Amino acid sequence: MADIKLPQNDDQQKRAAELAGAGSIYKYNHDIGLPLIDTPGPEDKNQPDWTLKIFTKLLSIRTNIQAIYEKTGLKFQEPKPVRDIPKLIEVLKSDGSVSDYFAPDLGFVAGPDNRAKAVSDYVDKVFVDRDKDNKGSAPLPDMATVWDSDKTFAYNFLAGPNPNQVERYRLETRPADFDITSLDLGSLPEFGGDSMARAIGEGRVYLVDRSDLRALFGNLPNAPAPNASPRVFKTEISGEWKYIYAPYVAFALPPGGKHILPIAIQCGAKAEGHQVYTPRDGYTWKMARACMLAAHNNHHEVVTHLGLTHLLVDPICMATRLRLHTSHPIYKLLSPHFEGTAAVNVGARTGLILPERSVDRLVGSKIEMDYPYLGGQRLGYSFRANFPKLRQNTRGTDNATLLPNYPYREDSALIWDAIHNWVSDYVSIWYRSEADIRADFELQAWANEINDIGKVKDFCLTGGGVQGRDDLIDILTMTIFTAGPQHAAVNFPQGKEMIFVPANPLAGYGQAPKGLGHSEADFLGILPPLDVAVQTWSILSLLAGVNNTRLGDYRGAFNWHPVSEAYRLKFRVNLGVVEGNINSANNYRRSVYGLDYVHLLPSRIPASVNI
Amino acid sequence: MSQLSRRAFLGASITTVSTTAFASPLLDFLSSDSAAAEVFGILQTHLQISSADRHLVQPFLRRLRTPGLHTESPATFQAWLNRAPGYEVNLAAYVLEEFAVASNFLAVQGGHESKLKILPS
Numbered sequence: 001m002a003d004i005k006l007p008q009n010d011d012q013q014k015r016a017a018e019l020a021g022a023g024s025i026y027k028y029n030h031d032i033g034l035p036l037i038d039t040p041g042p043e044d045k046n047q048p049d050w051t052l053k054i055f056t057k058l059l060s061i062r063t064n065i066q067a068i069y070e071k072t073g074l075k076f077q078e079p080k081p082v083r084d085i086p087k088l089i090e091v092l093k094s095d096g097s098v099s100d101y102f103a104p105d106l107g108f109v110a111g112p113d114n115r116a117k118a119v120s121d122y123v124d125k126v127f128v129d130r131d132k133d134n135k136g137s138a139p140l141p142d143m144a145t146v147w148d149s150d151k152t153f154a155y156n157f158l159a160g161p162n163p164n165q166v167e168r169y170r171l172e173t174r175p176a177d178f179d180i181t182s183l184d185l186g187s188l189p190e191f192g193g194d195s196m197a198r199a200i201g202e203g204r205v206y207l208v209d210r211s212d213l214r215a216l217f218g219n220l221p222n223a224p225a226p227n228a229s230p231r232v233f234k235t236e237i238s239g240e241w242k243y244i245y246a247p248y249v250a251f252a253l254p255p256g257g258k259h260i261l262p263i264a265i266q267c268g269a270k271a272e273g274h275q276v277y278t279p280r281d282g283y284t285w286k287m288a289r290a291c292m293l294a295a296h297n298n299h300h301e302v303v304t305h306l307g308l309t310h311l312l313v314d315p316i317c318m319a320t321r322l323r324l325h326t327s328h329p330i331y332k333l334l335s336p337h338f339e340g341t342a343a344v345n346v347g348a349r350t351g352l353i354l355p356e357r358s359v360d361r362l363v364g365s366k367i368e369m370d371y372p373y374l375g376g377q378r379l380g381y382s383f384r385a386n387f388p389k390l391r392q393n394t395r396g397t398d399n400a401t402l403l404p405n406y407p408y409r410e411d412s413a414l415i416w417d418a419i420h421n422w423v424s425d426y427v428s429i430w431y432r433s434e435a436d437i438r439a440d441f442e443l444q445a446w447a448n449e450i451n452d453i454g455k456v457k458d459f460c461l462t463g464g465g466v467q468g469r470d471d472l473i474d475i476l477t478m479t480i481f482t483a484g485p486q487h488a489a490v491n492f493p494q495g496k497e498m499i500f501v502p503a504n505p506l507a508g509y510g511q512a513p514k515g516l517g518h519s520e521a522d523f524l525g526i527l528p529p530l531d532v533a534v535q536t537w538s539i540l541s542l543l544a545g546v547n548n549t550r551l552g553d554y555r556g557a558f559n560w561h562p563v564s565e566a567y568r569l570k571f572r573v574n575l576g577v578v579e580g581n582i583n584s585a586n587n588y589r590r591s592v593y594g595l596d597y598v599h600l601l602p603s604r605i606p607a608s609v610n611i
Numbered sequence: 612m613s614q615l616s617r618r619a620f621l622g623a624s625i626t627t628v629s630t631t632a633f634a635s636p637l638l639d640f641l642s643s644d645s646a647a648a649e650v651f652g653i654l655q656t657h658l659q660i661s662s663a664d665r666h667l668v669q670p671f672l673r674r675l676r677t678p679g680l681h682t683e684s685p686a687t688f689q690a691w692l693n694r695a696p697g698y699e700v701n702l703a704a705y706v707l708e709e710f711a712v713a714s715n716f717l718a719v720q721g722g723h724e725s726k727l728k729i730l731p732s
């Protein structure tokens with residue numbers, strides 16, 4: 001174990017021969033248009049604690065599914081999942097499909113029973129197995145009680161599943177099709193006396209632009225014409241029509257306010273007849289909010305979660321296996337941050353993100369549409385431009401006075417700094433000079449592999465390779481941040497903010513509103529049907545219900561090296577301080593939002609993408 | 612495990628069950644020697660657990676008696692004890708499912724560990 005060396009100080013022939021062995025195990029797969037690990041190698045196997053957590057969670061999920069069958073009257077196509085000894089033995093004795101055994105796809109519910117008659121149906125027919133103290137296999141999340149306010153809607157964009165999409169609304173860069181400059185801001189609650197000119201001028205107006213989802217429209221052979229309205233895609237599996245929206249939302253900070261509030265939503269292009277709605281517009285406004293969330297969450301699953309964590313870490317893992325010898329200090333540092341990643345990604349590619357399987361049933365877009373869109377977004381994503389503080393600076397969301405109480409920004413900065421310190425300490429052990437970096441030919445080949453073959457844009461600076469210790473520290477910090485905290489921030493809200501469908505629909509099932517005067521029935525009509533709500537609960541409960549490995553815990557990898565271990569312990573202490581700071585911040589956030597932000601608590605951040 | 616012995620297992624519990632207070636007789640039963648024998652029979656038959664691991668049955672049964680450590684509701688137990696349709700298969704499958712999450716069976720099966728044990732709760 002102690003035989004950790006830089007390649008320039010080691011038996012180079014022996015290392016090269018052993019690395020060639022890795023080359024025979026690891027091959028790229030381009031089935032979905034991105035360079036990904038084809039088959040997990042021995043280092044990529046999930047550890048038994050992961051398998052046990054999956055099994056335990058699925059057991060609990062089945063309990064609620066059985067209760068749904070027994071108590072709600074919903075008639076699914078498929079029979080109730082029950083205990084079955086031969087199938088169970090198969091699961092226990094192999095890696096047979098444990099999720100198909102416990103929580104299989106239930107099919108759809110035919111007829112009018114499938115439509116919610118009231119929002120309470122999303123509680124009563126989904127979160128069934130819970131007692132009066134909200135204990136059981138399906139406890140109701142806090143979100144279910146506060147979801148309907150504009151404040152919670154805004155919270156979703158600052159601390160929800162897709163929390164880094166907000167940008168400042170600037171006259172010079174605003175989307176041409178989303179003009180809110182003439183909005184009567186002063187007439188909105190909490191903005192009395194305010195004006196758009198003043199708010200924009202002071203930098204208090206923000207937006208999320210989901211017109212990027214228009215890129216999905218062209219990805220089907222039978223796609224409607226570019227100017228068709230509405231654009232409708234039928235999902236064969238549920239017999240329901242799913243709609244994709246390409247909306248915009250604007251937020252503003254009231255003068256002296258503690259948090260931003262939504263002020264305007266436009267559900268699609270003006271040329272297609274979409275107008276700007278405001279909070280004064282009753283159920284039409286609620287429908288517009290649902291359209292915005294459906295688009296935002298569609299983007300979350302396909303791009304932010306899958307594309308920019310799972311599938312971004314994958315080629316970095318690949319290059320680490322291919323180009324760094326197992327005795328390389330950077331291999332030693334990074335390998336625990338890839339635990340289970342290749343396995344879960346291959347599992348997703350072959351089981352979860354297939355036509356008409358799990359994810360396809362939940363999000364608005366269809367897989368055939370997703371892959372080209374996802375590919376473009378992932379390949380166009382600049383590794384360096386998205387270091388969180390730089391990203392927030394570029395987007396104009398880094399100012400705590402103009403955009404206060406932004407939990408993701410605040411907590412991610414603390415975590416980033418802690419990782420950066422740890423990585424700086426660790427790099428200083430192994431690289432005493434810039435020359436050590438330049439001479440490390442494995443490290444140089446590793447970075448170039450990720451940039452050129454793994455297609456991670458801007459992984460290398462101009463000129464390629466790793467250009468110094470600071471460069472290496474940045475690269476490693478972003479890699480660890482993406483594998484651990486960033487994935488945690490976008491994965492675990494699935495089980496908290498997204499699991500209650502009215503709070504965060506993943507797709508729309510009605511046309512975006514046109515005109516005014518809509519009713520509660522119109523609003524319910526745009527929300528997913530109950531079979532989808534149940535399937536959403538089941539899948540997202542699993543994806544967010546398995547939290548394995550821990551940031552700062554390297555499974556004893558540094559026990560052999562006292563200096564590394566001392567720095568690792570310092571990292572753990574720093575993470576403990578961050579934990580305390582976030583807990584204190586949450587006391588205040590609870591008073592502001594009625595919710596706290598737990599997804600970046602270090603005690604909840606896994607080391608790797610493994611679910 | 613034979614059909615007959617599964618019946619005996621259920622029979623033993625049914626003799627003590629009360630429709631109004633099912634939990635206590637069940638707990639009594641799970642503490643009994645006959646429960647230990649039957650549970651071991653299920654594990655041996657379906658998972659080929661060896662006699663050398665028989666000592667795991669008592670800590671496993673202790674887990675099944677501990678509220679919050681098992682996954683089935685008292686109401687379901689009651690249904691089984693009342694000979695609800697499919698109870699025999701359900702009970703054996705229940706034991707197997709609980710054993711999978713109470714022990715390191717999956718880790719042993721996956722080749723990660725060699726010695727079977729009950730996990731700390």
Ligand SMILES: [Fe+2]
Pocket residue numbers: 305310487491543609611
């Ligand atoms: Fe994930």
